[in-house]
Amino acid sequence: MTTPGFRVLLKMHIHSGMEDEFEQAWRSVGAAVTEHPANLGHWLMRSTSEDSVYYISSDWVDERRFREFEESWEHGEHRALLHPYRESATISTMHVVGHLLKSAGEAR
Template sequence: MTSPGFRVMLKMHIHSGMEEEFEKVWRSVGAAVTDHPANLGHWLMRSTSEEGVYYISSDWVDEQRFREFEESWEHGEHRALLHPYRESATISTMHVVGHLLKSGEEVG
């Protein structure tokens, strides 16, 4: 397994009472991300300390391929379907500089 080169992390505040429906829609439209050949994985996480806060993480082979996806119509459709649930959101992007396996062995 090789280390992903680029990671995107979204922090989303979901309108109160819409959390369950948001999770369903995220699952139903996820292929827009995971079917992209440069995508290495896509995760939805719910905060245990902040009500209505979710984190969405995705790994990409590199920043350029993520940026191409970000400007695509597939991404636009994906965003449009999730937008009604969103109260606010922030995005962080980062280059992965290390990846340790359970045994402590570094990959990549």
């Protein structure tokens, strides 16, 4: 498996009581991210320690291709559909410098 070159992590506070609708909306617009040729994966995670907090992580071939996507109309539509659920959000971007996987024989 190739190490992804660039990772994006969003932390989103969702309006209380709108969590289920947010999750459905994220799934319905996820193709805007995963169908981009430079995207390597897209994950939605719900915090176990903070109410109504989600993390969205996506891996990209490189920063330049992510930035092109970030400025695209597809991304604008994606954001517009999720915006009504969002109380606040922060973004962190990072270059992946390494990753380790379990050996093929180990249990997962």
